[in-house]
Amino acid sequence: MSLKSLLAGSAMLALLAGCAAGPMDQSGEDVAESTEANYQGTLPCRNCDGIDLDVVMNGEEMDPAEARTFTLNATYRNHPQNPPDENYAGNWEVLSGTPSDPDATVYELTPDGEGQIYYFLRIDPQTLELIDPERRRFENGEMLRLERQS
Numbered sequence: 001m002s003l004k005s006l007l008a009g010s011a012m013l014a015l016l017a018g019c020a021a022g023p024m025d026q027s028g029e030d031v032a033e034s035t036e037a038n039y040q041g042t043l044p045c046r047n048c049d050g051i052d053l054d055v056v057m058n059g060e061e062m063d064p065a066e067a068r069t070f071t072l073n074a075t076y077r078n079h080p081q082n083p084p085d086e087n088y089a090g091n092w093e094v095l096s097g098t099p100s101d102p103d104a105t106v107y108e109l110t111p112d113g114e115g116q117i118y119y120f121l122r123i124d125p126q127t128l129e130l131i132d133p134e135r136r137r138f139e140n141g142e143m144l145r146l147e148r149q150s
Contacts, residue, residue: 035060039120039128039146048079053146055120055128057107061094068092070109072118088115095119098135106135120146 037057042050052075059068074086088111095106098121105122119135120128123145130144131137138144 035063038149040149041144041146042077043130044140044143045076045079047081049077051076055109055118055146057092057109059092065091065093072109072111086115088112090115095135098131098137100137104135106131 035058039055039057040053042052045051054073054075055070056072057068057070061068068091070088070090070092072086072088076083076085088109090109090111093108093110095108096102096104098104098106107120107122107128109118109120111117117133119131119133121131121135121137123129126148128146128148129137129141130146131141
């Protein structure tokens with residue numbers, strides 16, 4: 001092998017290694033993405049004007065279970081019995097599949113202590129839909145959706 005070929009190969013290898021490392025952060029600071037997702041919507045209510053639901057999910061799907069936390073706040077609009085707001089905190093899990101879609105992503109929100117377990121189908125990155133504990137969608141599913149807030 002000639003010296004010229006060896007130098008050209010070494011230069012190409014150095015160039016490719018630099019590309020594989022990715023761009024460098026010139027500021028020297030780590031840029032952390034937010035791992036908080038906030039979803040809001042109003043669910044139908046038989047005895048009131050609706051239930052405002054606010055769900056904040058912290059953590060990522062790949063995080064350990066204890067790092068995936070949530071808060072859920074439910075407020076009843078114009079309910080004749082004026083019930084107090086419901087506030088829950090706990091952990092969330094990722095479940096795979098529903099009876100109609102084995103590839104679907106479902107989030108199971110389990111409150112600490114007492115409280116109802118909530119199941120949400122991930123429609124897309126911006127939309128969650130409340131589903132039943134058997135992971136089935138309700139007929140009026142469009143009315144049970146929460147939209148991600150920026």
